[in-house]
Amino acid sequence: MADKVNVFWFRRDLRLDDNVGFFKALHGKFPVVPLFIFDSEILDELPKDDARVTFIYDSLQAMRETLQENGSSLAMFHGKPIAIFEQLVKDFDIQNVITNHDYEVYAQERDKEVKSLLAEKEIGFYTYKDQVIFEKQQIVKDDGTPYVVYTPFKNKWKAAFKPSEHLKMHDTIEHMDALIQDSNLPNLSLSNIGFTSSDIKVPTYVVTPTLINEYEATRNFPAIDGTSHLGSHLRFGTVSIRRMMEKAIAQQNETFMNELIWREFFMQILWHFPKTQQNAFRSKYDRIKWRNNEVEFEKWKKGETGYLLVDAGMRELNTTGHMHNRVRMLVASFLCKHLLIDWRWGEAYFAEKLLDYEQSSNVGNWQWAAGSGVDAAPYFRIFNPMTQVEKFDKGKMYIKKWVPEFETQKYPEKMVDHKEARERCLRTYKEALA
Structure with a gap:
């Protein structure tokens, strides 16, 4: 033996x-x-x-x-x-x-x-x-029940956090002599597992002091490359959460740190409430009568809704596997509220396309957009896709990149009227939640 x-x-x-x-x-x-x-x-x-x-x-x-x-x-x-x-x-x-x-x-x-x-x-x-600083039952209310609102979770997280304990690094390089001495363990090629190499590449993450310090000022503007591209690397563990948290603390940057805590908030929600991967956290929201029009869903997927920022976001996703976080909120809200298409359809499409797909965050954010999740936007908050352009891409730099035909005859008409879609959404939600 x-x-x-x-x-x-x-x-x-x-x-x-x-x-x-x-x-x-x-x-x-x-x-x-x-x-x-x-x-x-x-x-x-x-x-x-x-x-x-x-x-x-x-x-x-x-x-x-x-x-x-x-x-x-x-x-x-x-x-x-x-x-x-x-x-x-x-x-x-x-x-x-x-x-x-x-x-x-x-x-x-x-x-x-x-x-x-x-x-x-x-x-x-x-x-x-x-893969986290805190997990499972480590950050809960005084009575032992899980937090379902982010801010008190974040406050308890920060109160419990001790850098000397929770950012202890585990140096493996000095201990490689404990490995089995066999350099011929079985290898595989991509074709062995039935895959071909993709032309889309996961971007290298950028977590420099400059990016961290400018994060608050730039993170809401999709035309500015102000995001870290850290999501995929945390998802697959090519970077250590402890090293990333250490960088946030070194720059004393609360905003960047809070984004890392959001990730842990959603992870503990899915762990405590596994039903939420398929069911609304607020179960009465499962009574909503979604329209689920497949033709409209295809237009949304292709970025052909007639709403510039929605279309730019979907085209960026389809081309690169990435979508700016501010735009993610808008396209999700548009699907659920303007088109009355089930959030699960959108969640599944993002799961297929996003390079940084992480089930807990994806489910959590889609339920937030639909109003059905923890700490969710109220159902009557419906983003106006036109004013979102004015707020976040006023010079249309992001839009010009992804929807170059937007001022030509080739660009489609708006598939729904914002005011009518808003009123239809409010009626549908009210009927379900009554």
Whole structure:
């Protein structure tokens, strides 16, 4: 029988640096086999040129090269995680599997199944907090119930936060000698998993002191590249949340820090209220009689609504996999309120297209736009797509980039009248919520 080993399973933590679970694994008693599984349960639902899969693959290959420089490698597999582990326990004398927590509903069910299999083989399964500063029950009300309003959650978060404790870094570089000395662990190509390389690339994140300090002033204007592009990197864990929070604190920038806390707020909402991935947090909102007109939905998706900022946002999304956050709020509100199309349709389209798609934030923000979620906009707040242009793209620089034909005959007429759509929305919501 081969030597006893521990396995470290990379998932949403695609980095070697400051990775809590990986650090713990390297401090165990047995050599560590680094592992990544391309989960067919997830991949089978995706387009075959999905840019996020290319990004994951490229990130893994970079990690693999670093590991090989240390005499080891990264074992890569494709399939259902439970089936992969059934084979791994035959191929290796595994003592423990170590990984980091994942909070999404599917991930919890997957981990429960794997843990059960390993327990039958008397193999330990240990998970650690890595992708957030606070998780699960750590920031709750005094009576132990979860916060459902952001501001008191944020205040409690900040009161509990201790940089010396919560920003402790986990240096793995000095401990690479704990890895299994095998540079030929199984590798995969993109074609092995049924994918092709995407032309859309995940942008490099920019978290400079200048960007952080100008964030408050520039973040609402889509024509200015004032966003960090950090979302994808936090989603897949190519950066450490502790290092990003450290940068925000170093610049004493509350706004940037608050955005990172919003992410944790939505993650704990999904963890406490898993029903919200499909059902309204405020259940009476599930009584809304959505129109769900498929022709209108297609126009919205293509950016052919006749409303400039809505169309610019959708075209940016379709072309780049990104959409400015201010514009995301407008296009979501337009779909739910002007067109009376179910927020779940929009959430699913964003899930397909967004490079920085994170289920908790996407569901949370779509329910916010529809009025059905925690701390949501009141249902009678309906963005005016014309005044939004005046406020946030007055010079039409963003619009000119994505809707170059906007002053020509080629640009479509407005698909709905704002005033009529607003009144229709108010009537529909009132009837449902009465």
